[in-house]
Amino acid sequence: MRRVRYESAGGPLFVEEAAVPEPGAGELLVRCEAVGVTLPVVRKVTEAADPIPLGGEIAGTVVAAGEDVSRFRAGDRVTGLCFGHGYADFALLREDMASPVPDDATCVDAVALVRGGLVARGALHAAGPVRGESVLVTAAASGAGQLAVRLARVLGARRVVGAVSDPAKAGFVRSLGADDCVRYGDERWGEPYDCVLDAVGGDLLTPALAALAPHGRLVAYSSGGGTIQAYDLLVGAKSVIGFQMALIARGRPELYERWRRELWRLFSDGALRPAVHGEFALEDAAKAHEAVQARANLGKVVLRP
Template sequence: MRRVRYESTGGPLFLEEAPVPEPGPGEVLVRTEAVGVTLPVVRKVTEAAEPIPLGGEIAGEVAAVGEGVTRFRAGERVTGLCFGHGYADYAVLHEAMASPVPGTASAVDAVALVRSGLVALGALDAARPEPGEAALITAAASGVGHLAVQLAKARGCAGRVVGAVSDPAKADFVGALGAAEVVTYGRDDWGGPFGYVLDAVGGDLLTPAVAALAPGGRLVAYSSGGGTIQAYDLLVGGKSVIGFQTARIARGKPELFEQWRQELWRLFAEGTLKPVVHGEFGLAEAAAAHRVIESRSNLGKVVLRP
């Protein structure tokens, strides 16, 4: 089979031939049809001290199951988070991280919707929205952000949703998702105050995001971008910061995780939630897909199609 690999930090991505992996106990082998490209994986390629397997969300058909697997059989379609080599013709998923793909959805729909949707929905729940509050969503044109804008509207979780983006050229796209206003990061006034902010950027953006909160407001941070917040900025106005990570919910509250999955597919089937795919790339074009994410030029999800 083919898979994408690199040999040194920041080094070029290349295709290589590799054996088809064998599923271990509790694992399923998936013939990969779509792979979601994420900012955390792109960052690890350029920042991690040692090369890592290129993983992430995958979707496809179960080719084989390992010992002890009871939820899936060969021939069924699944999606989930791969912690090994996911940029490949075949990839391994742990059974607990896999979920079925409805017959009406494509593999591209699945990788654009499920993982990014779980992050968006989980961050929204973590914010504990109160009726009528205004919401700010950063990286609003991203794979997660464009779903978060739609989910905040669909759930009635905000009296007004404002999307924040890096480039004014993204304003029309985010406005079409339902945002009442779109602002760029360089502005002094983001249209607040906001009851809560869902932040996928981090870094230098954290300070103005906290400043944009109303008294008692909550910043939900789910970015891999790091950053520092001054305690005094929180004390003034009784603001708070909440860190959100989907893996913790998947391990500790699997029933809630499954409820979120079902809600995402229900909203998708109703046409209320519409994942947008910025572009589809072949495995040999993985480096080009990474460049789209690095340049922050994507409108929606970037997908590899083995």
């Protein structure tokens, strides 16, 4: 089978031939039909000291199951988070990380919707009820950001605004249902917001906090780090809430599953359809990474083995 790999931090991605892995206990062997490219994986390729397996969101068809697998069998379509080599024709997926793909959805739909949608839904859950409120979403054109914009509207937000790095993305963000779109470098981001969902972090935390109305909440769910001054919280009695999807998946699996079912219900009803920026062959994985790293994508970037 083909597999994408690299040999040193920041080194070029290349396709190599590798043996098809054997599923161990509790594992599924999946023929990959779609692989989601995420910013955390792109960052690790450029920043990690040692090479890592290129994993992430995969979707495809089960071709074999290891011992102790009870929920899936060969022929089932599944999606889930792969912690090993996922940029490949075949990948191993733990059964407890797998969920079924409905008949009315494609595997591309699955990798564009589930993980990013869970992150977006979780960030909105962390923010508290947003019905009747104003919400600002940073990285609004990203795989998770686009879904946060749409979900905020579904959950009854009065006003939803997207924030992006490039004004050329404004039309796309408005097409998601946003009332407006602002640029990170703008001096002001419009009216003060009841809630800001931030997926960027770093230097953007300060203007994101400044954009909040008194008693507003900033939900930080970025891997980009950053620092906030306590005084900036005291002025206006603002709050910062951290959110991490892994803690929900491990600690509250029933909530994780409820959100997953909610996402697929909204998808089937036509109320939530993820945008896909582009589909890349495995041989073009470097181009897919470039699009995500440059924040040039409008929606989810997907590999198609």
